[in-house]
Amino acid sequence: xxxxxxxxKKYSFILGISLSFLYFIHSADCRANGESRPTxxxxxxxxxxxxxxxxxxxxxxxxxxxxxxxGAGPDLTHAVFQRMGVSELQGVLSTFGGLIPGLLAGRxxxxxxxxxxxxGRCQAVAFSxxxxxxxxxxxxxxxxxxxxxxxxxxxxxxxxQVGVPAGGTEEREALAAxxxxxxxxxxxxxxxxxxxxxxxxxxxxxxxxxxxxxxxxLWRGQKxxxxxxxxxxxxxxxxxxxPNAVDLRDAYDHVLAKLKADGTYDRILRAHGFDPSLARxxxxxxxxxxxESL
Amino acid sequence: xxELVLSDLLRSVLRGLEIxxxxxxxxxxxxxxxxxxxxLGRVSRWRFIRVFSVCYIELFRGTSVFVQVFWLYYxxxxxxxxxxxxxxxxxxxxxxxGAYGAEVVRSAVQATGRDQYEACCAxxxxxxxxxxxxxxxxxFPRMLPVFGNNMVELMKASxxxxxxxxxxxxxxxxxxxxxxxxxxxxxxxTLIVYFILYLGILFFxxxxxxxxxxxxxxx
Numbered sequence: 001x002x003x004x005x006x007x008x009k010k011y012s013f014i015l016g017i018s019l020s021f022l023y024f025i026h027s028a029d030c031r032a033n034g035e036s037r038p039t040x041x042x043x044x045x046x047x048x049x050x051x052x053x054x055x056x057x058x059x060x061x062x063x064x065x066x067x068x069x070x071g072a073g074p075d076l077t078h079a080v081f082q083r084m085g086v087s088e089l090q091g092v093l094s095t096f097g098g099l100i101p102g103l104l105a106g107r108x109x110x111x112x113x114x115x116x117x118x119x120g121r122c123q124a125v126a127f128s129x130x131x132x133x134x135x136x137x138x139x140x141x142x143x144x145x146x147x148x149x150x151x152x153x154x155x156x157x158x159x160x161q162v163g164v165p166a167g168g169t170e171e172r173e174a175l176a177a178x179x180x181x182x183x184x185x186x187x188x189x190x191x192x193x194x195x196x197x198x199x200x201x202x203x204x205x206x207x208x209x210x211x212x213x214x215x216x217x218l219w220r221g222q223k224x225x226x227x228x229x230x231x232x233x234x235x236x237x238x239x240x241x242x243p244n245a246v247d248l249r250d251a252y253d254h255v256l257a258k259l260k261a262d263g264t265y266d267r268i269l270r271a272h273g274f275d276p277s278l279a280r281x282x283x284x285x286x287x288x289x290x291x292e293s294l
Numbered sequence: 295x296x297e298l299v300l301s302d303l304l305r306s307v308l309r310g311l312e313i314x315x316x317x318x319x320x321x322x323x324x325x326x327x328x329x330x331x332x333x334l335g336r337v338s339r340w341r342f343i344r345v346f347s348v349c350y351i352e353l354f355r356g357t358s359v360f361v362q363v364f365w366l367y368y369x370x371x372x373x374x375x376x377x378x379x380x381x382x383x384x385x386x387x388x389x390x391x392g393a394y395g396a397e398v399v400r401s402a403v404q405a406t407g408r409d410q411y412e413a414c415c416a417x418x419x420x421x422x423x424x425x426x427x428x429x430x431x432x433x434f435p436r437m438l439p440v441f442g443n444n445m446v447e448l449m450k451a452s453x454x455x456x457x458x459x460x461x462x463x464x465x466x467x468x469x470x471x472x473x474x475x476x477x478x479x480x481x482x483x484t485l486i487v488y489f490i491l492y493l494g495i496l497f498f499x500x501x502x503x504x505x506x507x508x509x510x511x512x513x
Contacts, residue, residue, distance in 0.1 A: 056472045063469060065302040067309075067461070094459040098368075102459065105371040191471045218475035 060114030130236030151177030310466030328392025333399025354393035442499035
């Protein structure tokens, strides 16, 4: 009898602990989701700086030895926020995969690092209208007698190992074109991809054209060939905001449209080697919906 | 051109070194405190403290330090707790290595002969006196070599903090690679710097061991 009541005591203790833990998690969740901040922009204006999540992806984002932030994405975002009355931009550096978790955890106010707008990401974050657009490219060693132009070409040649940026959109595109997952090799960063190409670990490196061009320039001693992929759609990056900062996003969009109209947008993109005409005619809607064709 | 690249590398490494050293020292201090608190907690007379200590030790030993740091940095804010990156890194590394250290403390304490406890009992020492004057002076030198190992492990594990936007040596080397496309140079320098740090820890542990030499303990 005594041991029985002891058991009850023990179990109710454990039950109590786990229930209170669940309650804690639940209430914390409610707090995180239920908060509404009608004055996010005003808060930023008052604070005087905006924290932008970045990963080092030249030429989208460039971080120099002293931690100074530049590159097409941050420069454009900085210009937009300056018009919104937030003068300073502060970079929060992380890995590419850590960008969205960092934004959702409140580590940054927005992400501007060449994050392509795509359906899966639209579920997690609120994108601005497209700002930086790019085509896809293949990088190969020049002495490789390969006539690759499309993702389907990759699917047909079963001897090819294909490098794709880890966490990038290229993996999805290649899979959709029929390249088996076993032949896709995730590449953590540009220089690693180049070394994998040189060492023969991969035969093709699939990545956005401007990143590819940057890498070819960096390896000017070596012979690489760059091919623009024909069956890949133009992909556009947007500045990403937390899902409960839609008002801030809307304000951002408003100013971005103004910059696109008065030529500032074109000037910033050209300075970094991007084609400003690519973004015209594309909308966030279109990328978030995903492509039924192709 | 080459000089420019070298000075760039040097600046990057020095900036990274600062973070790595801060993490290693603060993490080790936290780990040391945790090791003693929870290691002695495991042999406590009070059941609650024992259970609590076991929970802590097994939780932190049994899960990946990678995930722990990630959790501290990205998941805790959902509960309203926004730790700075440095604090999250120190906590993650210190708590993890502290769990290993706690087992070291426990085993060293338990490895002290039963006769020692009986002698203390015969002399009517309190439990505090037993531990403070008899058990710990014998157990502590036994812990030191393993503590040294743990500290080296902590120093090397500190490279995972690049996950949480802390720019340690490894992260700086990666950034340098992305900037310049060079791979051999940054990683060679990084290896050497880690090895120098390791030698520093080795020297530190040797010095402490000499101070705590069992032969010199007067019982």
